Amino acid sequence: MQALAKYAALQQRSLFISAGHSDKDPGAAANGFTEAQVVLDFRDRLADYLRDKVYFTKDGERGQNMPLTVAANEAVAHDLAVEFHCNAFSSPAATGVETLSAAKHYPLGNEICKAVSAALGIANRGAKGESSGQHSRLAFIKRGKGIIVELFFLTNKSDLNSYIANIEACVEAVGSVLIEAVCMETEA
Numbered sequence: 771m772q773a774l775a776k777y778a779a780l781q782q783r784s785l786f787i788s789a790g791h792s793d794k795d796p797g798a799a800a801n802g803f804t805e806a807q808v809v810l811d812f813r814d815r816l817a818d819y820l821r822d823k824v825y826f827t828k829d830g831e832r833g834q835n836m837p838l839t840v841a842a843n844e845a846v847a848h849d850l851a852v853e854f855h856c857n858a859f860s861s862p863a864a865t866g867v868e869t870l871s872a873a874k875h876y877p878l879g880n881e882i883c884k885a886v887s888a889a890l891g892i893a894n895r896g897a898k899g900e901s902s903g904q905h906s907r908l909a910f911i912k913r914g915k916g917i918i919v920e921l922f923f924l925t926n927k928s929d930l931n932s933y934i935a936n937i938e939a940c941v942e943a944v945g946s947v948l949i950e951a952v953c954m955e956t957e958a
C-alpha cells in the first residue's frame with residue numbers, strides 16, 4: 771500500500787486496460803495458442819502489477835474478457851485506454867511489436883513499443899494509424915479513443931517463445947510506461 775500511496779497521489783488521469791477479443795471471438799490462432807487466451811493472461815498479469823500502484827479498471831474480473839463493444843464503451847469513459855492483442859500474418863517471419871491509434875497517441879504508443887521491444891528482444895514496428903492492423907478493431911480506437919497494442923506476432927514461433935520466456939519483464943515494461951503516463955497531466 772505504500773506504493774499505492776506514492777503513485778496514486780500523483781495520478782492525474784484515469785486508466786482502463788482491456789484484453790482484446792473474448793471467449794466468443796478468439797482472434798488469431800497459431801502455434802497452439804489463441805490470441806484471446808494470450809492477451810487475457812497478459813491483462814491479468816498487468817493488473818496484478820498495477821494494483822498496488824495506480825487506480826485502474828479492466829474489462830472483466832480475473833479470467834473474464836468482456837466483448838469488444840463493452841470494452842469500447844468503457845474505454846471512452848477513461849483518460850487513457852489500452853487494449854492488448856497479438857499480431858498475425860500469413861508469413862511466419864513477420865515479427866515485432868506495434869501500436870494502433872489516433873495520431874495524438876503516437877508518442878505514448880512509441881514508448882510502449884520501445885518497452886515491449888526491449889523486454890522481448892523483438893523488432894520495434896512503432897506506432898501506426900488505426901487502419902494498419904490485421905483485422906477490424908476500430909471500435910476501441912474510434913469509439914473508445916484508445917490505443918491497441920499488438921504485443922508480438924502469434925504466427926512467429928520465435929516471437930512467441932521470447933514472449934513466453936519474458937512475460938514478467940514485458941508486464942513490468944508496459945506497466946511502468948502506463949504508470950508514468952497516467953501520472954502526467956497530459957499525454958507526452
Ligand SMILES: [Zn+2]
Nearest residue numbers: 790797855856
Ligand atoms: Zn486481435
